[in-house]
Amino acid sequence: MQVQIPKKQLSDALSSLERVVPSRSSNAALTQLKVSSTERGLALSGTNLEIDLEILVEAQINDGSDFVVPAHLFAQITKALPGELVELHLTGSELTVASGGATFKLQTGELGAYPELSFPTHSDLTLDAKEFARSISSVRYAAAAEEFRAIFRGVQMELSPQRSRLVATDGFRLAYRDFPASSTLEARKLVIPARNADELIRVLKDGEVKLTISNGTLSVSSDRVRLNAKLMDGELPDYERVIPSSSNVTIQLDSAALRESVSRVAVVADKLSNNKVEFIAASGKLQLVAESDYGRAQDVLEVQQSGTEPAITVGFRAKQLIEALGPIEGEVTIGLGMNSPAVFRASNDPGYLAIVNPLRV
Amino acid sequence: MQVQIPKKQLSDALSSLERVVPSRSSNAALTQLKVSSTERGLALSGTNLEIDLEILVEAQINDGSDFVVPAHLFAQITKALPGELVELHLTGSELTVASGGATFKLQTGELGAYPELSFPTHSDLTLDAKEFARSISSVRYAAAAEEFRAIFRGVQMELSPQRSRLVATDGFRLAYRDFPASSTLEARKLVIPARNADELIRVLKDGEVKLTISNGTLSVSSDRVRLNAKLMDGELPDYERVIPSSSNVTIQLDSAALRESVSRVAVVADKLSNNKVEFIAASGKLQLVAESDYGRAQDVLEVQQSGTEPAITVGFRAKQLIEALGPIEGEVTIGLGMNSPAVFRASNDPGYLAIVNPLRV
Numbered sequence: 270m271q272v273q274i275p276k277k278q279l280s281d282a283l284s285s286l287e288r289v290v291p292s293r294s295s296n297a298a299l300t301q302l303k304v305s306s307t308e309r310g311l312a313l314s315g316t317n318l319e320i321d322l323e324i325l326v327e328a329q330i331n332d333g334s335d336f337v338v339p340a341h342l343f344a345q346i347t348k349a350l351p352g353e354l355v356e357l358h359l360t361g362s363e364l365t366v367a368s369g370g371a372t373f374k375l376q377t378g379e380l381g382a383y384p385e386l387s388f389p390t391h392s393d394l395t396l397d398a399k400e401f402a403r404s405i406s407s408v409r410y411a412a413a414a415e416e417f418r419a420i421f422r423g424v425q426m427e428l429s430p431q432r433s434r435l436v437a438t439d440g441f442r443l444a445y446r447d448f449p450a451s452s453t454l455e456a457r458k459l460v461i462p463a464r465n466a467d468e469l470i471r472v473l474k475d476g477e478v479k480l481t482i483s484n485g486t487l488s489v490s491s492d493r494v495r496l497n498a499k500l501m502d503g504e505l506p507d508y509e510r511v512i513p514s515s516s517n518v519t520i521q522l523d524s525a526a527l528r529e530s531v532s533r534v535a536v537v538a539d540k541l542s543n544n545k546v547e548f549i550a551a552s553g554k555l556q557l558v559a560e561s562d563y564g565r566a567q568d569v570l571e572v573q574q575s576g577t578e579p580a581i582t583v584g585f586r587a588k589q590l591i592e593a594l595g596p597i598e599g600e601v602t603i604g605l606g607m608n609s610p611a612v613f614r615a616s617n618d619p620g621y622l623a624i625v626n627p628l629r630v
Numbered sequence: 631m632q633v634q635i636p637k638k639q640l641s642d643a644l645s646s647l648e649r650v651v652p653s654r655s656s657n658a659a660l661t662q663l664k665v666s667s668t669e670r671g672l673a674l675s676g677t678n679l680e681i682d683l684e685i686l687v688e689a690q691i692n693d694g695s696d697f698v699v700p701a702h703l704f705a706q707i708t709k710a711l712p713g714e715l716v717e718l719h720l721t722g723s724e725l726t727v728a729s730g731g732a733t734f735k736l737q738t739g740e741l742g743a744y745p746e747l748s749f750p751t752h753s754d755l756t757l758d759a760k761e762f763a764r765s766i767s768s769v770r771y772a773a774a775a776e777e778f779r780a781i782f783r784g785v786q787m788e789l790s791p792q793r794s795r796l797v798a799t800d801g802f803r804l805a806y807r808d809f810p811a812s813s814t815l816e817a818r819k820l821v822i823p824a825r826n827a828d829e830l831i832r833v834l835k836d837g838e839v840k841l842t843i844s845n846g847t848l849s850v851s852s853d854r855v856r857l858n859a860k861l862m863d864g865e866l867p868d869y870e871r872v873i874p875s876s877s878n879v880t881i882q883l884d885s886a887a888l889r890e891s892v893s894r895v896a897v898v899a900d901k902l903s904n905n906k907v908e909f910i911a912a913s914g915k916l917q918l919v920a921e922s923d924y925g926r927a928q929d930v931l932e933v934q935q936s937g938t939e940p941a942i943t944v945g946f947r948a949k950q951l952i953e954a955l956g957p958i959e960g961e962v963t964i965g966l967g968m969n970s971p972a973v974f975r976a977s978n979d980p981g982y983l984a985i986v987n988p989l990r991v
Contacts, residue, residue, distance in 0.1 A: 339924060346897050346927070349894040370929060370930055371894055371928070372927070372929070373897075374926040374927075530732075533710040536703070536706045536710045563703050563736065564703070564707075564734055564735050565735040566707070566733070566734045566735075567732070567734075568712075568733070
């Protein structure tokens with residue numbers, strides 16, 4: 270086999286695969302990468318049994334064949350090559366990687382020991398890749414890092430004939446984003462493990478992406494990338510009932526300015542007080558206050574204020590505020606309640622909603 | 631007290647001080663920063679008892695006074711401020727830090743508990759700051775990270791009427807750089823702990839720097855910065871005798887190209903072989919080879935070759951080669967010996983020399 274392939278494209282593909290393929294495993298075959306010759310170029314694939322990933326790279330192939338090589342070493346070698354074009358040459362079980370005067374010789378692995386990866390050939394749904402990735406990343410922060418209930422460590426995707434929604438919650442806060450993709454499938458909910466959701470965000474770039482749901486697996490495929498992600502069993506508990514339908518005070522202001530102000534006063538907040546930042550809304554002003562043994566910080570922002578009460582004081586964890594505001598560009602509308610969670614909406618984008626529980630005083 | 635001070639300058643000074651002042655200490659006074667009002671502005675000083683650092687920041691001061699504040703908190707607050715001008719206001723023991731609408735209130739510490747820092751008023755030697763910093767950083771890598779003999783963890787400065795030299799060695803490799811500063815002092819050697827040397831490199835920027843040696847301390851001062859660095863007891867053993875006076879083969883080539891080539895082939899080298907990269911010099915070519923269970927890498931570079939032998943093969947640790955070549959711009963001249971250390975010189979700069987011991991085959 271003899272292959273000529275542009276270094277940059279090969280190197281980019283290997284970077285994506287390096288994140289999926291484990292560098293160590295009790296099953297040594299999993300640390301390998303499979304390289305297959307196809308009519309459209311070289312197909313590079315790897316798996317950690319949670320995610321299967323295949324990336325296609327255009328190449329000039331003579332006398333194509335398939336082989337497996339140690340994934341991380343092959344990636345490092347490729348990055349270190351001096352030239353712009355890489356030549357691969359397979360002789361027996363030895364792979365020669367040559368470029369710009371440098372030559373590497375690698376032992377290939379046992380092709381038969383490599384797990385069979387299969388990607389679906391039909392699709393259930395077509396989405397805009399960028400919009401889908403943006404929706405996942407808007408809610409991903411609200412998933413639990415560690416939680417007694419595993420389901421909270423996932424991102425739920427809801428498909429229905431009317432709309433699609435991504436939602437995540439750790440039981441204390443919540444974020445969802447709706448997007449207008451309609452599905453011909455019957456209404457259903459699937460929960461993607463957060464780690465797999467992160468990989469989806471990274472892999473989805475431009476153009477269209479086709480989704481297939483089958484057998485506990487979400488498969489996505491675009492022109493150059495195919496990915497299978499294992500799903501979790503079960504679904505999130507009914508979260509709609511915890512979204513407050515009304516608030517005592519509603520304020521509207523620039524999201525970025527509020528995020529900066531929270532970060533600023535949070536400097537003096539400490540763990541003893543749960544890194545608490547207090548919102549004091551009154552007379553068209555939002556005062557932010559944080560306090561600890563070390564000192565006291567205060568900042569004031571102008572807001573548009575409405576509601577049934579003239580004033581309100583509520584405390585939040587600084588980090589939860591910053592994360593809830595993160596996906597909101599432009600103005601944010603915040604509904605504050607005396608005894609209820611705060612609701613964050615993007616003023617110009619009805620699709621996004623976040624809920625943050627206040628700290629007890 | 632009332633002070634107006636540009637945020638950027640205050641913030642830069644605090645960043646330097648943050649590196650020196652410990653964030654925790656059994657002596658709580660050491661986590662503080664002293665702020666003194668002087669005729670030239672605010673003098674900010676801190677210490678970890680190994681290094682004392684004072685930085686002067688221009689400021690507009692009314693009714694000046696001295697106080698101490700928690701160093702890291704004050705630095706974080708300053709960085710978080712929204713405005714370009716910072717106002718400091720001391721009322722009793724409470725410091726108010728205000729800028730662009732945000733207000734922080736901090737409890738100041740006990741001024742009497744803060745250690746007295748004293749900087750010398752005379753100087754023994756004047757140097758170009760940039761040249762001095764460059765000389766230290768050219769040799770710093772050769773100091774030991776951990777070693778049975780503490781003295782190897784320092785950088786030795788040699789002063790004599792003829793020249794000044796910085797030298798470091800871990801007992802296996804060595805680097806020195808000479809620079810033309812003549813001293814009126816009698817010839818002497820001082821060993822700066824590597825950590826203190828790192829701080830010197832960071833603090834020395836432009837212009838002239840005055841050096842004072844007294845009482846186990848090296849003091850440097852420039853227009854805006856004063857620093858005392860504790861010295862180590864003792865001096866490096868006589869290293870001149872391990873520098874080979876001749877070589878079997880001498881090669882000359884571009885330093886950056888060689889460094890890249892070493893990094894490249896080192897990708898397949900592994901710890902079992904000490905990350906060995908072999909130099910095979912013959913017939914005006916330098917072949918670089920690395921090998922492990924995973925594969926074999928080879929690269930070839932054109933060199934100018936001379937010497938008493940037609941060819942030579944020597945193996946080195948990849949990292950030691952890369953570090954020895956680091957300070958050399960342009961061409962490097964390497965003297966290779968059958969049974970002696972390799973000598974690296976900058977072809978156009980007689981001041982720098984590095985020695986790397988080959989690996990036994």
